[in-house]
Structures are given as structure tokens and as C-alpha cells.
Amino acid sequence: MSQCCINPSILSADFVNLEAELERISGADAVHVDVMDNHFVPNLTIGLPVVKRIQEVSGLPLDAHLMIADADRWAPAYAEAGLASVTFHVEAAAAPIRLARELRARGAKAGMALKPATPVEPYLDMLPELDMLLIMTVEPGFGGQKFLDVTLPKIRRAAEAVRGSGLPIAIQVDGGIAPDTIERAAEAGANVFVAGSAVYGTPDPNEAIAKLRAQASAVSRAV
Numbered sequence: 626m627s628q629c630c631i632n633p634s635i636l637s638a639d640f641v642n643l644e645a646e647l648e649r650i651s652g653a654d655a656v657h658v659d660v661m662d663n664h665f666v667p668n669l670t671i672g673l674p675v676v677k678r679i680q681e682v683s684g685l686p687l688d689a690h691l692m693i694a695d696a697d698r699w700a701p702a703y704a705e706a707g708l709a710s711v712t713f714h715v716e717a718a719a720a721p722i723r724l725a726r727e728l729r730a731r732g733a734k735a736g737m738a739l740k741p742a743t744p745v746e747p748y749l750d751m752l753p754e755l756d757m758l759l760i761m762t763v764e765p766g767f768g769g770q771k772f773l774d775v776t777l778p779k780i781r782r783a784a785e786a787v788r789g790s791g792l793p794i795a796i797q798v799d800g801g802i803a804p805d806t807i808e809r810a811a812e813a814g815a816n817v818f819v820a821g822s823a824v825y826g827t828p829d830p831n832e833a834i835a836k837l838r839a840q841a842s843a844v845s846r847a848v
């Protein structure tokens with residue numbers, strides 16, 4: 626895949642003016658929605674009712690990243706709500722294969738996220754059950770953190786396994802993605818990039834999206 630996707634995280638948006646903030650990222654590929662429960666991560670954001678409303682007013686597909694405990698119980702409702710993709714954390718799922726199947730059965734793409742310290746190897750057999758692997762490039766919980774270079778070998782390993790499988794599985798990265806880090810992540814094999822502060826922290830979010838996409842796509846074409 627040479628055309629890379631940029632999914633801005635609305636964690637860095639102004640939550641009081643979300644509808645206007647969505648309009649500022651109209652050039653994005655999808656809206657990345659971070660759901661945090663203050664259990665799985667030490668931060669609290671929004672839940673299903675707000676996500677549903679965002680879905681109603683957004684002209685873009687929604688890409689939900691569930692940083693919540695007991696994902697087996699709560700994630701299927703996000704798929705039921707019609708979101709394009711629903712990503713749960715493997716560390717928070719008792720039965721990840723069953724959960725991925727449930728998400729797909731409800732019409733969503735099934736994504737599985739790994740924290741920086743979680744190895745990918747034990748889960749490579751699961752690839753046929755997934756549409757996306759999210760390799761966290763910071764500890765989940767907060768925007769504005771520094772990209773962890775230590776995650777690059779894991780991105781490489783995941784991308785290599787996906788290529789070997791021949792399956793159309795996206796490799797998403799999330800955390801510290803910015804003009805000075807996106808090329809490293811793309812070179813390692815990522816093709817869907819979540820960016821919060823590097824998009825909303827600029828005067829023109831759509832311009833930031835276009836630049837990030839061009840940077841990543843150029844690297845992706847070259848490798």
C-alpha cells in the first residue's frame with residue numbers, strides 16, 4: 626500500500642466545539658476516537674453516547690480506539706453503532722479471537738491494539754481474524770507524548786507478518802506521530818497514522834494532514 630491514511634485523534638481537539646473541530650479535519654481518512662475509562666488507562670474521555678453523536682455529525686468514517694477494561698463486554702456495542710472500525714486492546718480482552726469475530730459480525734472492521742511492552746509474536750496466528758493491528762508508539766492514555774523508537778522493531782515484525790499473510794491488514798501506529806517521526810514509522814511498515822497534537826496543534830489541521838500523508842506515502846512507495 627503506498628497511499629497512507631491519516632486519522633487525526635480528536636483527543637487533541639476542543640471537546641466543547643467538537644462539530645466545528647471535525648470540520649477542520651475534513652481532509653482526513655477517518656476520525657480517530659479515543660475512548661478511555663480511567664481503569665485500563667489513567668485517563669477518562671468519552672463513551673458510547675458521545676461517540677454515536679460524533680458519528681452522526683461526522684462526514685468521515687469513525688475509527689474507535691477503546692482503551693477500556695473488559696473489552697469483551699463493551700466493544701461489540703461500538704460495532705453495533707455502525708463505526709467503521711473498532712479497536713480493542715489485547716491486554717484488556719479475555720477472548721480476543723471471539724471478540725474480533727463479534728466486531729466483524731456486527732459490520733465493523735476489527736482492530737487489535739498492543740501497548741509498547743506487549744510483544745506481537747504471540748498474536749500473529751490471529752491475523753486472519755483482524756483488519757487492523759494497532760502498534761502503540763506511546764503508553765496509551767494521553768496525547769502529546771514522545772514517540773517511542775523502541776517500538777520500531779515491533780512495527781517491522783508486524784508488517785513483515787502481514788505481507789507474508791497476503792491479507793489486507795492495516796498497520797496503524799498511534800502516539801507521537803509528527804513530521805519528524807512519521808517517516809520512521811512508515812519505513813518500518815506502518816500505513817495508518819494517528820496524529821493528535823501534530824494535527825490539532827497547528828493553525829491549519831487540513832494542511833498538516835496533507836503534509837503528513839505526503840511524507841508517509843513517499844516513504845511507503847520507496848520501501
Ligand SMILES: O=C(CO)[C@@H](O)[C@H](O)COP(=O)(O)O
Nearest residue numbers: 636765766768769801821822
Ligand atoms: O491513544 C492515544 C493516547 O493514548 C492517542 O490517540 C493520542 O491522542 C495521540 O496523540 P499525539 O501523541 O498524536 O499527540
